[in-house]
Each structure stands twice: as structure tokens, then as C-alpha cells.
Amino acid sequence: ITTDGGVYHSTDFFNSDPTFMMDGVNGSDFWGFGSGWNEDVLVGGLYHNGNLAYYENYGNGTFLELGGGEAPTGYVNPGNNRKTYFSDISGKYLPLNLNDPILNFSNGMSPNESYWAAESSEMEFHPNCYSIAFIGKDHKLWKTTDGGGSYSLVNTFGTSANVFVNQIEISSSNPDVMYVHQRPSSGSLGYLWKTLNGGFSWDPVTLPAGNSRRALLAINPENENELWMAYPSGANGNKVFHTINGGSSWTNITSTALNGETIHSLVYVAGTNGGLYAGTDKAVYYQNNTTSWSIDNSGLPTFSSTNILRPFYRDGKLRMASYGKGIWETPLHDQPTQPICRIMVDKLAQTVFCETDSFYYEDHSFLNHQGATWQWSFPTGSPSTSTDRNPSVYFANPGSHLAVLTVTDQNGNTDQDSLYVTVNNLSTPQFIDENFEAEFLPTGWFQTNYDNNAQWESTSDAGGYGNSSQSALFKNYDYDSQGTDDDMNIPFNTLNMSSITMMFDVAYAEYGGQYSDTLEVLVSTDCGATFASMFLKGGGTLGTAPNSSDYFIPTATQWRTEAIDLSSFANNNKVIVAFRNHGHWGNNIYVDNINITSDLGLVQQEKSVSVYPNPIVSGGILNIQGIENGAKLQFIDFNGKVLSQGILENENYKLPTNLASGIYWLNIQSDTQILNKKIVIK
Structure with missing residues (x-):
């Protein structure tokens, strides 16, 4: 008898245990597939067999079982190749050695995925920064700038959530150009x-005739206007198309060799003369600018159904993850005739509060590493030069800093790339009013992840008291931090302040037993060298809802407001407030509406004061509701300078003119409340 688990043989009609007859027969049904760039990493979700991962240290053909179900998932960070992403088991740092522990990290959102070929958006990383990636979720495009910990919305395409974003391509030569x-x-x-400005605005591109319900995209990394597209559901004669002008016109490059084939994956080989692979439901095909489509099945089984093709330029190979027959590899049909140099770095800019962090560079070139060399130049950095593939560099001063990389292949061919990064000094605010409705982390905030495991993230599951749609979350339910600490850090200054109070909303349900988590709030005035604990609650004391063994999402009534007196830290120019999670694999901790301000002796929890429009133009009129007329108003810049002041009349307040775009504060003082509202001038 055959099952989805193999072939079994019985001589007594299964009255006794049968004999398993699959020795020497291997096959894996890969529904997802990701590959490394400079390190040999392979990951993928399998049908009925969870997620597998391979790293070059494990031994040829040796894969690590990561768990999970049967999700069509598996993505690899191109700058940190052992950082991998899965929709069903979240983020996993692959161990350096097979028997080392697997570390977890928060994966804030997963893309549209499907068991069917060409119906997943996958993760598309920025070609110059491996902390930036894009995913499609329903009909929306999302962006992460922290390596997958949290996401912000880039664009909503239309009104129907069922019109899924399926393919994303970012130009390597000009990352402002993207196709969706x-x-x-x-x-x-x-x-x-198509966007020409990094996603700020989008224009439709006219598609060639044919069944365009599903489409596969492949872009030339040297030319943002050269694009290949395949229609998996296309009829004979209308399957593959080519444009050299960004989609203004298309050329049909289908041939009869593709008749009856359903294309599942399309790959352009960088640095070749139009080399193009098409993996189909039956075989693999190849063509270039001098030869038409022909079967390229050497070494493959007679029948092989491709799911995803991935080039591995480091070794000059092509990998194919198949439906039912595992992963196969072959030398590229045409090896690139020249390298294409690309610089990648962990961040394009950093805002410095206390100490400047190094920039961690990585080569993202289309380059065979055999006999290759790297030569870096950092005119304002330390070191100023390097021959490493992935140097770390320190820039001591604020401003823009240049990196130049020259790569040379084994044949002496060279190419060069340059990239600027920016160092800015943080202008610390004197007031904090954060509801996590905008980008996470807020400007200047940072995380301290002591064990390189899970971390704080943004969630749209719940907001404080149901008055907002988002909050900060630590997923203790999903991650076993084993008692380690993870901090969300808020920098600000308390110069010329006396009485200082912090208020925040919290929600938590204890899991029970030994699975109990703790929230601590600490303050440092020496850039994190030492901390003073100001708040510590855990288990039932922290809880705002009954114990639950389910994934906790608070209702509007399952929140509590906490207040902490920070007056002892007045008159410091560098203060850090750390929200610290002590996790024991219990349940989720939510934090929202963090408000830090001075002279709050009369503060009541702000639930009904609204200020609109916000954002607003310079010189505009704010409408303020929920507080009595006659309240004192001060309009303050981000550094605490009072720009104007007045009295609330008829619920209106006129702003000063000639305000620069940016973030400001409106301080409101009445007989019963003193509070600050963040105002954005557009």
C-alpha cells in the first residue's frame, strides 16, 4: 500500500506491522524555498514535514528540522544568511553547527503565501540594506526597516483585500524603482x-495580452527598465514577455518549445547575454539573446515539477526546489562574463543618542567567489580600507559617509559600487506622547536584545482601551526567552524640568504555573551603563485579565494605566527609559499610550481629548475637543522651546506661521489636566 508517507508491504493483510519499503528512496515536496547569498543556506516549508534548513557547516545533504506544519514558506536574509524567516514558526537563527541551539527572533508579519506556484509575494530585500524588506499582505505592500521585527504600510492597491500582491521586484541598480x-x-x-520613488506613488503598467492572472517577474540588476515576465496561466504562444523600457511596450519571446508547459518560476542570470531560466510543471527551460527556448534538464529526473528556482552566484550554480523530488542543483548554463558589484549594509542611517554604532557592510555582488577579491575604501571611517568581504566600520562624526567597493573575479574582471550612509545626532525631546500608530520603532528609540532572540514589536491586534488600533507587544506566548531581558528604550531629556511623571497603559494575562512573565521599567542617566528600577510587576500582579492558556489579545476593558514619578531624574540631558520584558514563555505583554511630561501633578488619564486636523499645515487652526475653553496652551518644538502660547477659545487654536515640517508638541493646561499632544506639521 502507498500513502503520503511512503510504500508499505504486508504478507498478512496488515494484521501485523508492515515493512517500510522506502530505503534509498528520497523525496521532499518543497512548498517554499529560500537560499543564501554569500553563505550556503537553504530553507523551505515542506508538505506534511515542517520546515527544513541546510547550512554549509552541517555536511552535504544534512538538513536541520525546525518544526512547523506544511506552510509554503522559507526566506533568507541576504546580509545575515543564517537569519531565516517562516510564517508558521516565525524567525530562526540557524546554528553555526548542527547540534548548537536554535535561536528565535520576532517576525512581525508574514507575506501572502500559497501552495500553488507563482501565488506568493515572498520577502523582497532592499539591494543595499539587509534590514529593509518588502512583503505583500492581502492587497497591501508592507516594509520593514528592522530586519522583520515590525512593518509599516507602504501602499494599498485598490479596495479589495482579495486582490493579492503576488510578485515584488526591486531594481538593484536603482532601488527607487519597484514593480508589483x-x-x-x-x-x-x-x-x-510601478514606482519611481521608492513606493511614494504608483502608476499602472499596461500588461501584454494574455492570461495575466498570475505573473512572474525578473529584472536586470544593471537596468531598472529591463524586465522579463511570464504568465503561468498563459496559453500557448503567450507565456513569456520582455521589455526594455519599463513596461511601456512588450515583446513576446515565447516559442513552441513551451507549448503545454505551465511556468512556475522565472530567473534572469545576471551578467549574461539575456540568460533566462523558466522552471515549469514538467522540466526546466533556458534561452538567451542568441538561442531560443530549449529544455535544460541535464541531471534532472525525466519529469520534474519546479516550484522555485534560485541562482547561487557564489558557486556559479542554479538550485531548483521541486514538488515531490527535493532540491536539485546544476552549474549555470551560461556563467556571468563579468561581476556586478553591489554594496549592502545593515543600516543606511543611524541616529545617535549616546554612542555611535558601527556599520556592518556585506558584499551583495553578483560574483563567483572562486578566486575573487574585495577592496573597500572608507575615506572617513575606521578602518579606512579593508580586503574583507564583510567589514564593520566606525564613523566618528555626524554627516554622510562614503563606502567604495571594488570586486575582482578570478579572470581579472572588475566592477565598482559606492554607497553613502548617514550619521545623525538625536535631538532628544522633552515630552513623549506615543500611541504606536505610526512607524515602529519611533524615531530615536532603540532595542536592546541581550540574547539575540525575540524582541518588542508593533501589533495591530489591540490598542489601549480599544481607543487605538496598535500597541507595542512582546510575544511571550510564542517565544521562550528563558528569563532573559529585552528592552525597548526611550531617549529624552529633562533639562529645566522639575516634576516629571510617566503614564502608560498595559495589558497582560498570566499563562499559569511556572510560565509567568514580568514587566520592569528602568531609568538610566549614564547611557545605559547603570539602571534604576522604577516599576516591577509580574504574574498575577501585572495581570489585567484572568489567566489564560490561549494566545492573549486584550479586550477594551482588559487594560490598566500605570503612573511612575520620574522627578528624581530631572535636569539630565540624556535619559533612557527602558521597558524590559523578563520572559518565561508565558503570555503576551502589551504596552500603549506612553506619556512622559513635566508638572503633571493634576494629570488625569487622557481618554477623550482630541486634536485635529493632525497632520496640519503651518498657520492652520487646530480644533481641540474634550477640554474646557480657557485652558492654557503652549506650542513647543521638539527641543522644548516655546514657540507660541495662548488661551483655548471656541475649541480653536491658531498655529504660528512659517513652521518647518516636523514634529511639535501642544501643551494643554486646565484646572483638571496637564497633557501634551504630538502635532505633525506637513
Whole structure:
């Protein structure tokens, strides 16, 4: 008898245990597939067999079982190749050695995924920064700037959540140029969008005739206007197309060799003369600018259904993850004739509060590493030069700093790339009013992840008292931090302040037993060298809801407001407040509406004061509701300077003119409340 688990043989009609007859027969049904860039890493979600991961230290053909179900998932960070992402088991740092522990990290959101080929958006990383990536979720495009910990919305395409973002391509030569394909909920006509400004605005691209419901995209890393596209559902004669002008016009490059084939994956080989692979439901095909489509199945089984193709330029190989027959590899049909140099770094800019961090560079070139060399130049950095593939560099002064990389292949061919990064000094605010409705982390905030494991993230599951849609979350339910600490740090200054109070909303349900978590709030005035504990609650004391063994999401009534007196830290120019999670694999801790301000002796929890419009233009009129007329108003810049002041009349307050775009504060003082509202001038 055959099952989805193999072949079994019985001589007594299964009255006794049968004999397993699969010795020597190997096959894995890969529904997802990701590959490393400079290190040999392979990951993927399998049908009925969880997620597997391979790293070059494990031994040829030796994979690590990571757990999970059967999700069509698996993505690899191109700058930190052992940092991998999965929709069903979140983030995993692959161990350096097979028997070392696997570390976890927070993966804030997962992309559209499907068991069917060409129906997943996957994760598309920025070509110059491995902390930035884009995913499609429903009909929206999302962006992370912290390596997957949290995401912010880039664009919503249309009004129907069922018109999924399916493909994302970012130009390597000009990352401001991106292409996005959407699959309709019904019908045969998809949508292609293009941006020239990094996602700020999008224009539709006219698609060639044919069934465009699903589309595969491949872009030339040297030319943002050269793009190949395949229609997996395309009829004979209308399967593969080519544009050299960004989609203004298309050339049909289909041939009869593709008749009857359903294309599952499309790959352009960088540095070749139009080398293009098409993996289908039956075989792998190849063409270039001098030869038409032909089968390229050497070494493969007679029949092989491709799911995803991945080039591995480091070794000059192509990898294929298949439906039912595992992962296969072959030398590239045409090896690149020249390298294409690309610089990648962990961050494009940093805002410094206490100490400047190094920039961690990585080569992201299309380059065979055999016999290759790297030569870096950092005119304002330390070191100023390096021959490492992935140097770390320190820039002592604020401003823009240049990196130049020259790569040379084994044949002496060279290419060069340059990239600027920026160091800014943080202008610390004197007031904090954060509801986590904008980008996470807020400007200047930072995390301290002592064990390189899970961390704080943004969530849209709940907001404080149901009055907002987002909050900060630590997923103790999903991550076993084993008692380690993880901090969300808030920098600000308390110069010329006396009475200082911090208020915040918290929600927590204890799991029970030994699975109990703790929230601590600490303050440092020496850039984190030492901390003073100001708040410590855990277990039932922290709890705002009954114990629960389910994944806790608070209702509007399952929140509590806490207040902490910070007056003892007045008159310091560098103060850090750390929200610290002590995790024991219990349940989720939510934090929202963090408010730090001075002279709060009369403060009541702000629930009904609204200020709009916000954002607003310079010189505009704010409407302020929920507080009595006659309240004293001060309009303050981010450094604490009072720009104007007045009295609330008829619920209106006129702002000063000639205000620069940015963030300001409106301080409101009445007989019953003193509070600050963050105002954005656009």
C-alpha cells in the first residue's frame, strides 16, 4: 500500500506491522524555498514535514528540522544568511553547527503565501540594506526597516483585500524603482504597478495580452527598465514577455518549445547575454539573446515539477526546489562574463543618542567567489580600507559617509559600487506622547536584545482601551526567552524640568504555573551603563485579565494605566527609559499610550481629548475637543522651546506661521489636566 508517507508491504493483510519499503528512496515536496547569498543556506516549508534548513557547516545533504506544519514558506536574509524567516514558526537563527541551539527572533508579519506556484509575494530585500524588506499582505505592500521585527504600510492597491500582491521586484541598480503584480480574486486579468520613488506613488503598467492572472517577474540588476515576465496561466504562444523600457511596450519571446508547459518560476542570470531560466510543471527551460527556448534538464529526473528556482552566484550554480523530488542543483548554463558589484549594509542611517554604532557592510555582488577579491575604501571611517568581504566600520562624526567597493573575479574582471550612509545626532525631546500608530520603532528609540532572540514589536491586534488600533507587544506566548531581558528604550531629556511623571497603559494575562512573565521599567542617566528600577510587576500582579492558556489579545476593558514619578531624574540631558520584558514563555505583554511630561501633578488619564486636523499645515487652526475653553496652551518644538502660547477659545487654536515640517508638541493646561499632544506639521 502507498500513502503520503511512503510504500508499505504486508504478507498478512496488515494484521501485523508492515515493512517500510522506502530505503534509498528520497523525496521532499518543497512548498517554499529560500537560499543564501554569500553563505550556503537553504530553507523551505515542506508538505506534511515542517520546515527544513541546510547550512554549509552541517555536511552535504544534512538538513536541520525546525518544526512547523506544511506552510509554503522559507526566506533568507541576504546580509545575515543564517537569519531565516517562516510564517508558521516565525524567525530562526540557524546554528553555526548542527547540534548548537536554535535561536528565535520576532517576525512581525508574514507575506501572502500559497501552495500553488507563482501565488506568493515572498520577502523582497532592499539591494543595499539587509534590514529593509518588502512583503505583500492581502492587497497591501508592507516594509520593514528592522530586519522583520515590525512593518509599516507602504501602499494599498485598490479596495479589495482579495486582490493579492503576488510578485515584488526591486531594481538593484536603482532601488527607487519597484514593480508589483496583483492577482485578481477572479477572472484572468491581473495588475502590474510601478514606482519611481521608492513606493511614494504608483502608476499602472499596461500588461501584454494574455492570461495575466498570475505573473512572474525578473529584472536586470544593471537596468531598472529591463524586465522579463511570464504568465503561468498563459496559453500557448503567450507565456513569456520582455521589455526594455519599463513596461511601456512588450515583446513576446515565447516559442513552441513551451507549448503545454505551465511556468512556475522565472530567473534572469545576471551578467549574461539575456540568460533566462523558466522552471515549469514538467522540466526546466533556458534561452538567451542568441538561442531560443530549449529544455535544460541535464541531471534532472525525466519529469520534474519546479516550484522555485534560485541562482547561487557564489558557486556559479542554479538550485531548483521541486514538488515531490527535493532540491536539485546544476552549474549555470551560461556563467556571468563579468561581476556586478553591489554594496549592502545593515543600516543606511543611524541616529545617535549616546554612542555611535558601527556599520556592518556585506558584499551583495553578483560574483563567483572562486578566486575573487574585495577592496573597500572608507575615506572617513575606521578602518579606512579593508580586503574583507564583510567589514564593520566606525564613523566618528555626524554627516554622510562614503563606502567604495571594488570586486575582482578570478579572470581579472572588475566592477565598482559606492554607497553613502548617514550619521545623525538625536535631538532628544522633552515630552513623549506615543500611541504606536505610526512607524515602529519611533524615531530615536532603540532595542536592546541581550540574547539575540525575540524582541518588542508593533501589533495591530489591540490598542489601549480599544481607543487605538496598535500597541507595542512582546510575544511571550510564542517565544521562550528563558528569563532573559529585552528592552525597548526611550531617549529624552529633562533639562529645566522639575516634576516629571510617566503614564502608560498595559495589558497582560498570566499563562499559569511556572510560565509567568514580568514587566520592569528602568531609568538610566549614564547611557545605559547603570539602571534604576522604577516599576516591577509580574504574574498575577501585572495581570489585567484572568489567566489564560490561549494566545492573549486584550479586550477594551482588559487594560490598566500605570503612573511612575520620574522627578528624581530631572535636569539630565540624556535619559533612557527602558521597558524590559523578563520572559518565561508565558503570555503576551502589551504596552500603549506612553506619556512622559513635566508638572503633571493634576494629570488625569487622557481618554477623550482630541486634536485635529493632525497632520496640519503651518498657520492652520487646530480644533481641540474634550477640554474646557480657557485652558492654557503652549506650542513647543521638539527641543522644548516655546514657540507660541495662548488661551483655548471656541475649541480653536491658531498655529504660528512659517513652521518647518516636523514634529511639535501642544501643551494643554486646565484646572483638571496637564497633557501634551504630538502635532505633525506637513
